Amino acid sequence: MMFEPIARKSASTEVFDQITARVLGGDLAAGESLPSERRLAEAFGVSRPAVREAIQKLAQAGLVEVRQGDATSVRDFRQHGGPELLSQLLIRNGQPEWPVVRSVLEARRMIGTQVARLAASRATPDAAAAVQNAAETLAAASDPVSQQVHALTFWERVVDAADSIAFRLIFNSLRNAYEPTMTAMAGVMVAEVGRSDLYRALAEAVAAHDEDIATGVAATLLDLGTAAVTTAIDQLQQQEQHS
Template identity: 50%
Template sequence: MPLQPVVKRSVSADVFEQIAADVLSGELPPGSTLPSERQLAEALGVSRPAVREALQRLAGAGLVAVRQGDATTVLDYRHGSGLEILPRLLIRDGVLEPAVARSILEVRLHSGPKIAELAAARLGRRRTAVGDDPGAAPRSDADAAVRGREIADGIVAAAEAVAAAADDPIAAQRAALTFWDHVVDAADSIVFRLMFTMLRAAYEPALAALAPVMSAEVGNAEAYRALAAAVTDGDPEEAAALARALLEPATTTLIEILTPEEQP
């Protein structure tokens, strides 16, 4: 097998990962308390500063509540954490969690068309603001138009990259993620940007497992080209419709696979 870079982690990172895994698996349920810093340090064979740093990270991730002079309490991550924990929820001990995967797919299907719609609308607005002569527009508008052209060119190039990788489902999935990365840039929404970043981080470890189902979608070069054209032409309705048509078949199939049949 090809050599892989060795990932160096701090002791506190290892402590964080171990406790986070127990919280997310339910082994440490909400409302339970952790041992003291001293007890954790002794049990884990690490220093108290390492434990303290790990607990601060856990608190920052919304997994525990640390109170000075009081016990550290486990929180319900469903109400206190953000999307950054998705990668840990999606794959546990090397196994895909169906319910989490289904949730990600549902968000993908419903947010993708809206992102495409916003991208088309905002690229179209940039072009309308300066007309055919960016040089005659105010500097800020002209700069926005130049940036808009750069984003549009990136979307078109990314669609061609998906087409070029169509025969390799894993490479094509990566190219498709890059395509959507450019579309999210065009949508100019910080919330969608943060969502996409975390959803991508959760999705990428499962590329090989998803390849058989995703091959039809990422192998549909013409659909990506058509969507790129609608976005860069500034046609929001067409962009949203094409995005849904592109995403829906594989998403529906995967959700059906991941949803257990109801017992009679």
Template identity: 40%
Template sequence: MSHSGFGPVARQPVTQEVFAELRDAILTGRLAPGDIVPPERELAMSFGVNRYTVREALQRLQHAGFVRIVPGGRTTVRDVRATAGLDLLAHLADVAGEPDPSIVRDGLEMRRSIGREAARLAATRGTAESHARIIARCVDYGDDAHPDADRCFWREIVESSDNFAFRLALNSLERAIDSWPDSMDPVLAADRADLLPHAPLAEAIAARDVDRAPALADAILSQAVDTWTALAAPAD
């Protein structure tokens, strides 16, 4: 293996593989904020690709907030917590291994905040048709023919809120959830089982009750936050 610590890339597309290798090195701490990324020539030799492929991968990393490229100079690693966007959750989900407990906590709290505000906006902005779809999704809970009932329910609420940024955030959260099933399935079990019924929330949105709808959404989504807090608590 070369001095840079990277080995040849065997799979296609090559640029994506180089991007993923460098991204994972940053997210796992092999390359820390402030570190100098090895030169293009060295990376090209390590990965077994041409310099254009490395340059394209580095440009993608810069666009995503992982590195800073100085023309004619060095490429340095940035602090992704200060520079990345919502897509960082999706990148974290692509990294092998169990999720960082603090990241899971943060994601669940964001999910609760978005759901609470989306419910309020759905009650305010939603149409009669979108409200009807939210109500219709409630009957899918407990039906084996609809294993994604909970996901579909919240998608309808976010769509009814007419907030595109919320939808993008939800997409990132869903991708992270799907990548960590062993960790997330127990946490979301109460939501998916309709333990705290979703029908009253749907009815509050349809009634345009801007106070009750977010309160009910908060109560439902707090189940996952509380479950994760209990699971992540150190044993006595």
């Protein structure tokens, strides 16, 4: 097992990132024991307290299990990990992992429609106005990357209008996972973020407190992105089969 010496100031973060990448990439399998704290410190070229802090973060993320007096073992992140891992699963070697992207968009579709319904039910006048302003800002954007940025802001305002801390925290995780992919996703997601008419329609439904229309428009809008990614995945798989 090869690790790279740490060059940055936050040694524990670098240790955490390297071990996380190996767990998510399958180089460290579930049930496998990590080297001792001393051996990890030597391999990374950092202090043992830095390794100890990284191990604590890994345990909090559900990636390892620490047992007093026993070796630290790798856990199955699919069973024990949280949505904060999505940002590391989405990009591999600088490229999007399309099946993971599709999974995120599918989850977004299911959650987004319910958030839109709640927003239409609960939006205050100020919250509804913020959603409408975000829709107009998005409509004025011209390139796909900035459109995605403003689309995220739009959905943030919808989540605010829904007034649900649970949905807010879920949204934060999905947004943090998606943001690093925006440049790579620009050509695909234009099918969704370019539909300013639907964003405006959703904003109007929220302001009018029309839950059914808000839910339907949100579903139509979010399905566009999911369908575009699904098509891109199918095309890539066909290219791989013929290469």
